[in-house]
Amino acid sequence: MLKMTDVSKIYRTDTVETHALREFSLTVDEGEFVSVTGPSGSGKTTFLNIAGLLEEMTSGTYELDGRDISKLNDRERSRVRNEKIGFIFQSFNLIPELNIFDNVDVPLRYRGLNAAERKRRIEESLDMVGLASRLKHQPAQLSGGQQQRVAIARALAGEPRFLLADEPTGNLDTHMADSVLDLLSEINSNGVTIIMVTHELTLADRAKRNIFVRDGQVTDAAPEFLRAANG
Amino acid sequence: MEFGPIWRALLRNKGGAILIALQIAVTMAIMVNSIAIMQERATNMQRPSGMDEANTLTFASISFAADADLRATYINDLEMLRNTPGVINAVGTNSFPLRGGGWSMGLQTEPGEDMGGVGAAIYFGDEHMIETFDVELIDGENFSPEQVVFLDPDNFRWEPYVIVTEALAKTLFPDEEGSVVGKTAYINQNDPVQIIGVIDQLQAPWQGWDDVEHALFSPVKRAEGFARYVVRTEPGMRDELLPQLEEMLASADKTRLIRGAQTFDEVREGAYLGDSAMIKILGFVITLLTIITGLGIVGLASFNVSRRTRQIGIRRALGATKPAIMRYFMLENFMISSVGVIVGGALAIGLNIFMVETFALTPMAWWVVPVAMIILWLVGQAAVAGPARRATRIAPSIATRSG
Structure with missing residues (x-):
């Protein structure tokens, strides 16, 4: 499903060179629920950006669904993001000017689906997250948990092969966080591959496999300081 | 196309969009009516005077000697002019088209007061008028030399023969389907004049006059202290002959001055100086307003791109290609511009109706509003292209990123 081999990412300025990922290798099979954990600055978000085709890697190989991603141009990368990947962001990233229906509709329009098909998918996905009655609401009229559910519905509406979740409960209280994680588990049980980036080990434990990142590389086990920080 | 979501998003954040739409509407209203005025002026400027303008020149002779024999000077001047190689013909007259000054009288078909006269410009001259002015005699005949008399300032009377323009003839005798030659009209209410000829077209001296196509020739030679000559030359000879003729007349009689030497191109330019200036000023105003509107659109679009940086990134993450981001901003601008040009179109039509009723302006041509709409749509699209291209680079x- 996802295979990264010796992926590096270097951010360069005139005077500074920052190695965000160093020979990062990871394989995720179809249907897995994988958490990626690490301290701040470890390279989690860089990994997520490269896995989600939001950034280009400096070197290495990345195959998604059997396809070499490094050869794709911007238009093709956009298409892969749109058709194969669903994103769930920490700050929900709903578009404040659009109502719930239009927010879920955004990626579907970019796919070029007809109006009837889009409407069906939007209603189904919002129904799945329990917000079918809030179609005309604005994001600001919903709680944080509800907004994250809308974001999940938006990700699911495109019927992606895998979900990338970036600290999906970072802005939620414990109760809402549990609810969102329950939803992710349910989605995973339906066959969708999930990669969840988080710095909280307790949340990472909800995944079926945990990956630990430190200094831009995959490590075998959670470092002690991370366990200590998480209690 | 994302018409629906963009429209709903605009309604939720409409302050800037309304201001730009209003700016476009006002620009449209001013642009349309300015174009209508410019078009009217340009059309007027293109009307033919009826003369052979490319080969015609004019100057005035001003005698200052108390005992000057003005008739002899007049006869001698015209003889010299007509005998100059390259000159087709010359005439002494009181005025000519586009001069801006001259005589006009009322003509009527029945004598007496309150008979509803028709205004007509009066051109005095002899039997050489037709050839000098290069007008076509389409009916009747020219003056005979015997019909032409010298004007007696102390005992003025209207000579009994006139040659009229076809437009004047049709206005005077609207029901006459045949020839008007031989018919009698009355000038100065009661003085009968017989129409002996009809010429195709000749403008009055005042280009802004409603009856500008109404003119007549009266067979009168004016040998006064101030004499005006019109000379028609062979093609291509005009500019060369102008200084020569001026010098020739000045040398022939040292007791007078030759002034106001002009080609007819200069006469036309002077006559339409105001219209020409008006067209330039309105053109400048339209250009300036359009630029200001374009800058306003650039400003709003740049602000929107900055304000929506994160939103654009989200859209890109969700699968928007760079062209899709570009299209979003272009479409948004198109919708704002559409509101502006539709409101502006209504404003423009309302303003035009007001101007037509108040200032007797000619109603604008049907195509002015759609052309202005297209111009403003294009300006909007061009203005938003830069900020939209910047948005694609987000x-x-x-x-x-958190935040």
Whole structure:
């Protein structure tokens, strides 16, 4: 499903060179629920950006669904993001000017689906997250948990092969966080591959496999300081 | 196309969009009516005077000697002019088209007061008028030399023969389907004049006059202290002959001055100086307003791109290609511009109706509003293209940054 081999990412300025990922290798099979954990600055978000085709890697190989991603141009990368990947962001990233229906509709329009098909998918996905009655609401009229559910519905509406979740409960209280994680588990049980980036080990434990990142590389086990920080 | 979501998003954040739409509407209203005025002026400027303008020149002779024999000077001047190689013909007259000054009288078909006269410009001259002015005699005949008399300032009377323009003939005798030659009209209410000829077209001296196509020739030679000559030359000879003729007349009689030497191109330019200036000023105003509107659109679009940096990143993350981002801003501008040009179109038509009723302006041509709409749509699209292109350079990874 996802295979990264010796992926590096270097951010360069005139005077500074920052190695965000160093020979990062990871394989995720179809249907897995994988958490990626690490301290701040470890390279989690860089990994997520490269896995989600939001950034280009400096070197290495990345195959998604059997396809070499490094050869794709911007238009093709956009298409892969749109058709194969669903994103769930920490700050929900709903578009404040659009109502719930239009927010879920955004990626579907970019796919070029007809109006009837889009409407069906939007209603189904919002129904799945329990917000079918809030179609005309604005994001600001919903709680944080509800907004994250809308974001999940938006990700699911495109019927992606895998979900990338970036600290999906970072802005939620414990109760809402549990609810969102329950939803992710349910989605995973339906066959969708999930990669969840988080710095909280307790949340990472909800995944079926945990990956630990430190200094831009995959490590075998959670470092002690991370366990200590998480209690 | 994302018409629906963009429209709903605009309604939720409409302050800037309304201001730009209003700016476009006002620009449209001013642009349309300015174009209508410019078009009217340009049309007027293109009307033919009826003369052979490319080969015609004019100057005035001003005698200052108390005992000057003005009739002898007049006869001698015209003889010299007509005998100059390259000159087709010359005439002494009181005025000519586009001069801006001259005589006009009322003509009527029945004598007496309150008979509803028709205004007509009076051109005095002899039997050489037709050839000098290069007008075509389409009916009747020219003056005979015997019909032409010298004007007696102390005992003025209207000579009994006139040659009229076809437009004047049709206005005087609207029901006459045949020839008007031989018919009698009355000038100065009661003085009968017989129409002996009809010429195709000749303008009055006042280009802004409603009856500008109404003119007549009266067979009168004016040998006064101030004499005006019109000379028609062979093609291509005009500019060369102008200084020669001026010098020739000045040398022939040292007791007078030759002044106001002009080609007819200069006469036309002077006559339409105001219209020409008006067209330039309105053109400048339209250009300035359009630029200001374009800058306003650039400003709003740039602000929107900055304000929506994160949103653009989110859209890119969700699968928007760069062209899709570009299209979003272009479409948004198109919708704002559409509101502006529709409101502006209504404003423009209302303003035009007001101007037509108040200032007797010619109603604008049907195509002015759609042309202005297209111009403003294009200006809007051109103005938003830069900021929209900047928006496409926003990276999708913005979506994963906190904040």
